[in-house]
Amino acid sequence: MGVNLNLIELRNVSVTYHNGTDALHDVSLTVEDGEFVFIVGPSGAGKSTLIKLLMREEVPAGGKAIVNGKDLGKMKKRDIPQFRRSLGVVFQDFRLIPNMNVYDNVAFALRVTNVSTRDIRNRVPYILSLVGLAGKARSMPDQLSGGEQQRVALARALVNNPRLIIADEPTGNIDPELSLEIVDLLNEINKCGTTVVMVTHEHQLVSMYQHRVVTIENGYISSDAADWRAYARQ
Amino acid sequence: MRGSSIGYLIREGARNLYVNRLMSLASIGVLMACMLLIGASVLLSVNLNSAMERLEDQNEVVLFLEMGTEDYQIEEVQQMLDEIDNLQSVEFVSAQEAFEIQRERLGEDAVLLDGLEDDNPFPASFQVQVDDLSQFAATVQELEALPYIEKANTPTDLAETITSIKQAVRVGSYTIEGILAVVALVIISNTIRITVFSRKREINIMKWVGATNSFIKLPFIVEGMLIGLIAAVLAFGLLWGGYYLIGEWVVSSPSVWVSRFSDMLVPFGDIALRMLGAFALTGILIGGFGSMIFVRKYLKV
Numbered sequence: 001m002g003v004n005l006n007l008i009e010l011r012n013v014s015v016t017y018h019n020g021t022d023a024l025h026d027v028s029l030t031v032e033d034g035e036f037v038f039i040v041g042p043s044g045a046g047k048s049t050l051i052k053l054l055m056r057e058e059v060p061a062g063g064k065a066i067v068n069g070k071d072l073g074k075m076k077k078r079d080i081p082q083f084r085r086s087l088g089v090v091f092q093d094f095r096l097i098p099n100m101n102v103y104d105n106v107a108f109a110l111r112v113t114n115v116s117t118r119d120i121r122n123r124v125p126y127i128l129s130l131v132g133l134a135g136k137a138r139s140m141p142d143q144l145s146g147g148e149q150q151r152v153a154l155a156r157a158l159v160n161n162p163r164l165i166i167a168d169e170p171t172g173n174i175d176p177e178l179s180l181e182i183v184d185l186l187n188e189i190n191k192c193g194t195t196v197v198m199v200t201h202e203h204q205l206v207s208m209y210q211h212r213v214v215t216i217e218n219g220y221i222s223s224d225a226a227d228w229r230a231y232a233r234q
Numbered sequence: 235m236r237g238s239s240i241g242y243l244i245r246e247g248a249r250n251l252y253v254n255r256l257m258s259l260a261s262i263g264v265l266m267a268c269m270l271l272i273g274a275s276v277l278l279s280v281n282l283n284s285a286m287e288r289l290e291d292q293n294e295v296v297l298f299l300e301m302g303t304e305d306y307q308i309e310e311v312q313q314m315l316d317e318i319d320n321l322q323s324v325e326f327v328s329a330q331e332a333f334e335i336q337r338e339r340l341g342e343d344a345v346l347l348d349g350l351e352d353d354n355p356f357p358a359s360f361q362v363q364v365d366d367l368s369q370f371a372a373t374v375q376e377l378e379a380l381p382y383i384e385k386a387n388t389p390t391d392l393a394e395t396i397t398s399i400k401q402a403v404r405v406g407s408y409t410i411e412g413i414l415a416v417v418a419l420v421i422i423s424n425t426i427r428i429t430v431f432s433r434k435r436e437i438n439i440m441k442w443v444g445a446t447n448s449f450i451k452l453p454f455i456v457e458g459m460l461i462g463l464i465a466a467v468l469a470f471g472l473l474w475g476g477y478y479l480i481g482e483w484v485v486s487s488p489s490v491w492v493s494r495f496s497d498m499l500v501p502f503g504d505i506a507l508r509m510l511g512a513f514a515l516t517g518i519l520i521g522g523f524g525s526m527i528f529v530r531k532y533l534k535v
Contacts, residue, residue, distance in 0.1 A: 055442065078447075085444035097436050112445030114239055156443070 005033045006066070007164050007195045008054065013063035015049050023049035025219045026063070031197060033163070036190040038206050039199045040231075041216035047199045050216065051168045054197070055089060056080055068164055085113050088157030088194075092169035094149045096141040096156075102128065103137040106155045113160060123159060131155045131185060147178035154185060158194075165189060167198040171205065179205060206231070243449070247456025250429050257425040258457075262465045264421050265520065268414040269469035269513050275407035276509065277477060277500075282400050284500050293322075293370070295377055296387040297360040303382045308358065311380055315360065320373045322363035332356035357384060415520070422461060422521060423528035426454055430532045437533065454529040455522050462521025466513035473509070477502050 008031035015024040024046045031037055041047055052058040053065060056072050065072040068086045075083060096105050103124055110120045128134050131151040141149055150170055157165055167186060171179035183198070183205055190196045200206065206213055206228050213231040215223040225231035251258045299308065308326070315324050327335070333354050337344045364373050370388075378386045430437070440450050481499055 081441075081444045081446045083444070084442060087444075089442055095435070095439055095442075097439060108439070109443040111239065111242055112440050112443055112449055160443070 005069075006030050007033050007035075007068060008197070009064075009066040010053075011064045013053070013060045013065050015046075015053055015058050016061040023058075023219055024053065027216075027219075027221055028063075029214065029221060029224075031195060033195055034190070034193055036187065036196045036209070036211040037198070038209075038211055038213045038228075039197060039216060040201060040203070040206060040213060041222075043201065045216045046219040047216055048168060049219075051089075051166055051199060054164075054166055055087065056083060085160055086162055086164070088160065088162035088165040090150070090153050090157050090165065090167040090170045092172035094141070094146075094153045094173070096149060096152055098141055100141075101137065102133060102139050102141070102144070102152050105141065105152055106159050109156045109159050124155075127155045127159045130158070145178070146174040147181055150174055150182050151185065154182070158189065162194065164195045164197070167196065169199055169201070171200065171202060180208070183209070203228075239449075243452045244456050246453035247460060250433075250453055250457040251460050254425060254429050254432070257421075257428050258461055261418070261422045261425045261461045261521075262468065264414065264418045265462060265465035265517060266469045266472075268411060268418050269466060269517065270472060271407060271410055271414065273469060273473040273509060273513070274476075275403050277473065277505070278403055279400055280500050280505060281498070282396050282403075285498055286396055288498065293364045294389070295362045295364060295374060297362060297377060297380070298357045298384045298387070299359060300382050300384045301357055303358065307382050311360070311382055314380055315362070315377075318373070318376055320365045320369050322365045324363075325361045327359045327361060329354050329356055329358040332358065418520060419524050422458055422524040425461070426458060426525045426528045427532050429454060429457065430529065450533065451526070451529050454525045454533075458521035458523075458525030459518045460521070462517030462519070463514060464517075465521075466510070466517035470506075470510050470513050474502055474506065 008029060010027050010029045013024060013027045017023055027046075027050070039047055039050065049058060053060065053072070054067055056067075056075060060073045063073075068083065070079075070083050097108065100108065106124050106127060107120050110123065115123070125134065125137065128137055131154055133148060133151055133155065136144065136148065141152065144152065150173075154170075157167075165186065170182050170186070174182065179202065186196050186198060187209060210227045213223075213225045213228055214221060215225075215231070223231065223234050225234065297311075299311070312324070312326065315321065333347070333351070333356050336356060337347050340346065362377065364370055374386065374388050377383070437450055481502075484499060
């Protein structure tokens with residue numbers, strides 16, 4: 001294993017939608033193992049497309065995209081599931097399964113990846129306690145607050161021990177005072193060595209951490225700052 | 235794939251079945267109707283076959299003599315019969331004997347014949363056993379050509395009738411089964427489509443967390459197989475019950491004509507195991523393949 005392994009390496013990547021409009025043009029971005037990167041920019045700028053590209057939901061139309069050591073452009077369809085297991089993804093709308101309780105929502109991510117029942121029983125309570133939901137294992141999603149639901153989603157993203165966490169506006173549907181909790185959790189996870197890429201448009205949140213800030217506008221990377229101070233100076 | 239995963243996927247399939255119980259019920263119903271028809275036609279042809287075999291054992295031709303045939307005329311016929319080859323035995327049953335036989339056969343209802351002793355409605359007859367069955371038709375022709383013969387009752391009449399009934403049953407049931415199989419496939423595919431739509435969100439989440447396509451598809455295939463299996467067991471149970479009731483009816487029927495068949499009915503136990511096996515297999519295959527084809531179409535995974 002290289003010391004400075006790049007978890008994400010995009011070189012002149014473009015993504016074109018089916019209707020012919022470009023969503024990303026000529027994007028180059030490198031994220032090293034262990035980094036925490038905020039992706040900011042106005043809505044419609046291409047942030048969500050970038051997330052979809054990183055999950056291999058969109059295919060690069062040009063350039064080279066390597067995530068977690070895998071070349072997305074050359075990836076075969078049947079290798080996609082294996083690749084996605086190496087990622088943890090958190091969405092703005094949580095995307096929990098409404099008729100499963102908290103425990104099963106998290107266990108679900110392990111079940112689909114062929115983990116034994118015994119390992120599931122060991123791992124899920126541990127992850128739930130990590131995100132502060134140890135007492136809510138039997139609750140249904142609709143009995144939880146937005147912040148709690150997002151923590152369930154985060155637990156689900158973490159339970160497979162991914163090297164890369166991708167968070168798409170994770171605080172977008174949460175009360176502002178609870179948003180910080182979520183980002184703090186992501187920050188803790190990052191301190192343990194997991195790489196985090198978080199899309200957000202909440203500048204206030206960005207300014208509370210000393211993390212790299214990448215701006216996307218009109219499908220281009222318009223700035224790449226080492227932290228929010230550098231970002232604010234631009 | 236691990237044992238625990240397979241258990242989980244089967245549980246998921248069963249859960250789908252319950253969650254979409256209305257559509258599941260519709261699919262089970264149609265498939266069951268299919269199998270009931272197939273089963274009924276199988277039972278019918280099994281019984282017709284056994285009846286045929288029994289008839290073939292009876293190589294007996296009954297030659298009814300014209301009413302009022304005189305003794306010397308009967309003597310004449312007897313002599314002509316002796317000259318025909320290919321006869322095992324010839325037995326004469328006089329009108330009086332025929333009357334007694336019928337009286338015995340009727341048992342309690344024998345009173346019906348009271349007062350008819352002097353006006354015997356039964357003709358005298360020769361009961362002839364044919365030796366070589368391959369020459370049966372030719373021999374019968376010879377027998378029919380004899381004088382004073384009112385009518386020759388041969389098992390071939392009945393055999394031909396049964397053969398044509400068998401033919402009609404076969405053609406009719408193939409047509410109906412073909413139509414029903416298409417209907418069953420359409421309904422099963424619709425059930426699976428509804429399940430897929432109602433679980434679109436779950437399926438997407440499965441894809442994001444890295445579930446393989448087969449993992450996503452398997453619960454749907456299990457669901458289809460369960461539909462087939464349940465339909466098979468229900469159809470089998472209904473057929474058994476129905477067959478039992480028909481058997482009861484035949485045995486206890488006041489009609490002499492119907493109760494004659496009571497010892498001809500093939501016991502259900504003789505074919506039960508094979509029928510259950512065939513039903514279960516067909517049900518599982520139709521259900522499994524039906525959902526396999528359509529889940530691919532609707533899921534695009």
